[in-house]
Structure formats: C-alpha cells, structure tokens
Amino acid sequence: MQRLGQDLSALFGSMGRPAVAILAAYACAALAYRAYPLAAEDGHAGAAIATLVICLPIFFLTYWLGAGTLAFSVDAKSSCLPGVPRLRRHARLLGSVLLLPALALSVAALFTSPETPDWRPTVLALVLTPPLGLLALSRRRRFNRQGSRFPFRVPQGAASRPGSRQAQRPARLIRACLGGMFVEPSPRQMIIGVVLLGLFLVAAAGLPWLGAGEAPWALIPLTLVAAGLVSTGFLTQISRLTRTQWAELALLPGLGAAAVQYRALCRAVLVPPLLWLGIVLLLGSAGILYTGESFSNVGVLAISICIMWLTYTIFALQKLATFPPKRQSLISEFLLLYIGVYAVYPIYAAHAFMQIFHLFWWASVIPILLSVGIAGAIGSSVLRLAREPHPFLTSGSGAASDP
Amino acid sequence: MSAVLRPEMSSNASIRCERITKRYARQTVLREVTLEVPRGTVLGLIGRNGAGKTTLIRTLLGLEEPNDGRASVFGEPSLGMTDFVKQRIGYVPQQPDAFAWMRVANMFEFVGRQYPHWDKEFVELSLARWQIPAERRLANLSPGERQRVALIRALAVNPELLVLDEPASALDPVARRDLLREIVARAAENGTTVFFSTHIVSDLERVASRVVFLHGNRIAVDAALDDLAETHARLRVPAGSVDLSANRVSGEVSRHVQPDGSMTLVIARDRGADWPEIVAAPGVRLDALNLEDLFIEVAR
Amino acid sequence: MNADRLTIMPGATEPIYRQIGSQLRRLIASGQLPAGEELPSVRDVAVQHAVNPMTVSRAYCQLEAEGLLTRLRGKGMVVAVGAHANLSPEQRLARLQPQLADIARQARELDIPERLLVQRLKSLLEDSE
Secondary structure, eight states: OHHHHHHHHHHHHHHHHHHHHHHHHHHHHHHHHHHHHHHHHHTHHHHHHHHHHHHHHHHHHHHHHHHHHHHHHHHHHTSSOSOHHHHHHHHHHHHHHHHHHHHHHHHHHHTSOTTSOTHHHHHHHHHHHHHHHHHHHHHHHHHHHHOOOSSSOOOOOOOOOTTOOOOOOHHHHHHHHHOHHHHSOOHHHHHHHHHHHHHHHHHHHHHHHHTTSSTHHHHHHHHHHHHHHHHHHHHHHHHTOOHHHHHHHHTOOOOOSHHHHHHHHHHHHHSHHHHHHHHHHHHHHHHHHHTTOOHHHHHHHHHHHHHHHHHHHHHHHHHHHOOOSSOOOHHHHHHHHHHHHHTHHHHHHHHHHOOOGGGHHHHHHHHHHHHHHHHHHHHHHHHHHHHSOOTTOOOOOOOOOOO | OBOOOOSSOOTTEEEEEEEEEEEETTEEEEEEEEEEEETTOEEEEEEOTTSSHHHHHHHHTTSSOOSEEEEEETTEEGGGOOHHHHTTEEEEOSSOOTTTTSBHHHHHHHHHTTOTTOOHHHHHHHHHHTTOOTTSBGGGSOHHHHHHHHHHHHHHTOOSEEEEESTTTTOOHHHHHHHHHHHHHHHHHHOOEEEEEOSOHHHHHHHOSEEEEEETTEEEEEEEGGGHHHHEEEEEEOTTTSOOSSSOOTTEEEEEEOTTSOEEEEEEOOTTOOOOGGGGSTTOEEEEOOHHHHHHHHHO | OOGGGSOOOTTSSSOHHHHHHHHHHHHHHTTSSOTTOBOOOHHHHHHHHTOOHHHHHHHHHHHHHTTSEEEETTTEEEEOTTTTTTOOHHHHHHHTHHHHHHHHHHHHHHTOOHHHHHHHHHHHHHHHO
C-alpha cells in the first residue's frame, strides 16, 4: 500500500502536469461545444468566445507537450545522457513550431460547415502525422549536416578498423543488450500478449455493435487499457536499465556510427508492438467495414491505435533516454501509459455514443492536435537523441554485417 | 590543494580532465577538478561516500556531461568516444547490472566479439579459479560473483586503460588480493593505466603509484604515494601557542580544532622543499602520516 | 633469493620502497644475501606482494646507485661483489640512522632519562644474540 502511494507520488511528480493539461483540454472542449451554438447564432460575440475557447485547448496542449518534454529532461537530469540543458530549449521550440499547423487547422475548422462528412478530419490526422514526423527527422538531418555548436564535435566517419572481429548488426546488439524481452520473450509474456491481443480484436471488431448499447462503456476503456498493459510490459523491461547498466553498454564498442546506432536503437525499441497493433488495426477495420459502419469509425480506430503506439513510443524513448535511479513498479508504469491512452477514449466515446454533428470537429480536431503534438514530442526526442553526443552513440566503424 | 599539474598537453596522458564542474540540482558535486593521468600510472581515488568519486569517473569516461570543463581519453574527447578508444578501455562500475538476463558463458561470448584483443583463455581460467558457474544467468549470481564477472569482463579486454569503481566492495580478501595481483601484473607487463576508486586504503597503498583525494567537491590531495611521507605531514599545534585563526599556513590542506583548543593541521610541501616555519615553533609537533591517517585527518 | 623473504607493511608511515630498500640492505649487511645472489625480478616481487612495480623498481634502483646491487645482462639484479665487505660498521650503523633518530626524538618527548634508554637498548641487543 505504501509502495503504491510512493509510486503514485513519483508518477504525479513527473506526469501530473500533462495529465492535468489533458483533462483541462477536454474540459475546454466540452465548454466549447456549448459555446459553438453561440457562434452560429450570436454572430461576433459568440465567434469571439468560441475562438477564445478554442485556443485554450491548444494552449493546454502546448503546455502538455512542453511538460512532456520537460518530463524527459527532468528525468534526464539524473541520467547519464548529456546535453540536458540544451535539449529543453530545442525540444520546446520544436514542439511549439509543430503545433502551429494544428492551430491553423483548428481555426480553419471553426469556419467550416458542420454538415461536412465525418471522415475527413480523421483521415487528415492519419495523413498529417507521418509528414510531420518526417519533418522532424529531416530537421535532425539538417542539424547533423550543419554540425554541432557544442564544444566538441562528434568525430565522424572513422573507417572500420582492420582486425575488428565479427561485427554484428547494431540493432541486434542493442536488442541483445537491452534484455531478453526482444530476444527471448518469456512464456508468460507471450501468453499475456496473446490474450490481450484477443481482447483488443474482439473490441475492435465489435465496436459498431457496441455503439448500440450501454455495456460497451466498460469494454472500450478496458481494451484500451489492456493494450496499454502490453506496452507496459515492454516498458518495464526497458526501465530496468539502471544507470550503471547503461554505462557498461555505453562503453561497449561495435555499435557503429551515430546515425546507424540511432536507427538501430529506435528499431529495437519501437518496432516490437507494431506487429500486434498492426494486426489489431487490420482486423478491426475489416470488422467495422464488414458490418457496414461508416469509414470514420475505422479512422478513429486507426487514430486510437496510432496514438497508442505513439504514446508508447514517447514513453519508450523517454525511458531509454532517462534512467530513473530506482525502478518504478508495474503500477506506476501502467498509470503512466494509461494517461496517454486515456486521451483516445473520449474521442471514440463521443463518436460512438453522441450522434451530434456539431461535435464532429471537436472530436476530430483533438486527435489531430494530439497526433501532431505527439509527433512533435517524438520529433524532439529524436532530435535530441541524435544530436547530442550520447554515451551510447559514437562514430566509428560504420560497416556492420550480420555474421 | 597541492596538485600535480602539467601545463602542456601530454601526449602520454591516458585520461585527462580540465576544470570539470558537475552539478546535480543545486548541489555542486565537482568543482573545477583538473587531473592528468599519464600512461602506466596506477591511480587510486579516495574520498568519502558521496564525495563524487563515481561522478568523476563517469565524467572522465564520457558517461556524464559536465556542466563545465572537458575530459578526454587517449587524446579523444570523452563525450565522443570512438570505437577505437572504447576497445582499449575496461570499465567496472560499482554495481554491474548489465546483461543480467544472459548466461555467463553467453555473455562473455557476446561481449568478446566486440573486442579485438579479447583473451578467451583468461576468461576460462578466471571462471575456473573463482568458481563461477558458466551456465547460470547473471541475475541469479550473488553480488560478489557478479562483480567478479564484471572484473573478468574488463580484464579480458586486455585494456590499455582499466577503470574500476570500488572494485573490491563485494570481494573477499582472497579475491581482493587476486585482483590486486592482476592489476600489478598488467601494470608491470603491459604498462596498463589503472584508475580505481576504493575505500580500502591498504590496497591503495600497495598498488597505487599516485593517490587523488576527493573532498569537498575538489581535489584535496594529489600526490605520488611513494613520496607521501615526505610531502605530507600532520602538525599538532597546542592551544594558545601560535595564533592560526587569521591565515592559512603555507601548504595547508586541512585543519581541525580539537576539543581542548589545540589544532591539528595537515600540511603539504613539494619534494625537496622545506616545511613552513611554523614547524619550528615551540610546542608544535610534526608527525608523519600514512594514507589512512591522511584520509581521516582531511575528511573529518 | 625468494620474493617472500621480504615483508611489506602498507599501513606504515615508511613508504614501501624504503621498506624494501632497508630490508634488502639488512639482508646484504648481515650476509644473508651473499655477493652474486640473484634478486627476484621487479615483476615477481610486485605480483607476489601485490605492490606497484614502480615502487619495487625504485628500491632496486636506489640500491644500485649505492653500489649494493648491479644489473647483469640476462640475469637481472644481483648483489654486487663486495657489497657486504664494503660496508664498515659506521656505514652499516648509518642505515639505522632514521630509526635511531626517531627513537631519540620520542625518548625526548616522553622525557625518558638517557641512562634508562641505553640500558634497555643493551638488554635488547643481548637478548637477540
């Protein structure tokens, strides 16, 4: 019990602010929904109020983003990741910059007709997220080419030394170092994973039916939460990397040049849940379409999964980059993830249960904002991991082949 | 206070750091620490718990970025260490936790593939000598066994630079003596530079050629061990005999006021120089110090 | 000579190289290390006693400078010919100078009468014979 209390306080110490921000964003969304009819009816005054209320969620989202990246850096302070004082500036800047399109979108959406079909915003979100992520990556490459402003540059391009033995693919090395979960998942993990996957599939396929009754209120969050548990299982593994363990790995040669290492690191950590989530998306969408529901449900399902994976990504990257001095228990990890996943639930609830068109653009703008925001957070952490001289990332023998 | 400084950049330095400052939150752990370790030196780092020994070691190896100053290993900046340099370093942290999920034999095989000078026979010999089961997972070993495994891993690299953070904390005296012998043999045969931090002062007195004492976020003492008796001494000044409250004695490292009013100082001088005049004052006593006494006097 | 004829005390105020040096001098002066006797290599002494090889090497070099040891090709350090005979009683006494000076100082501090000290010294010398 005391442990739970400690975990909760540790949890809210780092994630409380973003959680509050999300909830406030939704409170504003609800308020704005009430204000929207005002805009349609009362002309300028209503429009002004509506605009003001629109901006509040964006403000909170920026704050959340900033707090999220702050959580990175607050944790990173106690880690061995260098470059902490600089990353905050750059991450915040990047996050804010990436939110500008979201702002533009929301303002534009204010002036569109509520009669336009549902699916456009959701598809828009799906379409927008990858380019924004790519934008962040391209900025990283540009920074790399421009060189570092820091006291020492990471020496680039040292040739692979003759006599270095059996170089292994960096991704494999990193997966091996990070722990057996990527190389040898335990039977228990496999069983839990399969069960959760099944649950998720049931929920995804049965969602349209669920829209009809009251019972689904319990099932939808349950499945989302359960999927969160899957990710949490991976996360707890990663979070077991204590500082000292990371240090030993950081001094292990053979991980190749910085860019290669970085890619390998991301692949090693981010890819594992994709397979399962991909299957869920595929089968869930098939189920939805087969039962003749509107495409927007698929869109929202895709968004949910996308956001879930992205959220997992943030936390995975955060855990990779930050090494808490003591291990967090499963509960706090779970809560940490759930707060992010929770963001998805009201959207779908709104769509499934409140057949009110006036709500459409709130329900759709928020996922856009969230996706953009999360992409921004990922972009900034990508930027940080790649740009800062990381103990794990060096340049050196670039060529690596699998024996 | 007295620091062995070489103003020019020595190409013989294995580790070097300049004016390293490191802060955690509002606490300054290291303040303007400057150190140069020539190749072949066996350097012992001592200090109280929390004095910053581990932080200094991690900063020197590029595992932490200092708020100010820079560190380099074999001439390359620590923060951007290439594989070439990493292949020549053996590092044992205080609590070796890595690869906990692997079996001992697999871990050695996995790690060994990354190093060009990996000594496989040494691994097998050491595992046999220290009786470590090769098929057990590292997570299931006792802390002493895990530390031994980490030591074997660092030594099997045949490093030019061996960095040990409290290597003997979980070892029994026999294993500790084995470790010291190993260090000494490598220093004698290969000119390996050894940098280790420890509490066990007697170990340090045996094998170290140089001692660095970290206290109050600075280097309090940086001296060659052989010369310690000549360069450092303890001064006992009875109460009322000499007024020291105003100035520092030349070469003073630390001072403490005893309950009876007398004062105990640790003073240092360069080799071949004289003690300050206060030594000749009436009632003042000069004692030689061994390393443990020095530690206790400075760190009180 | 075997390396374990030396005793190293790391905690003493006397530096280790001096301990080795004075022990070797005593062994040579007393004749237990005859001329031509080969000394163990620096590495062997270092590993046996777990002390820094530079420390051992320093002791050896100091004795070589004093003429007590010579370096032979292929053999390492050997006791110099005539090392023992070279030392007059006065020179051998000079080896004990640091210890004697220390005893004298401490006796002064403890305010021990000179007569008493000399008496004790004499009885100790007789005992060890």
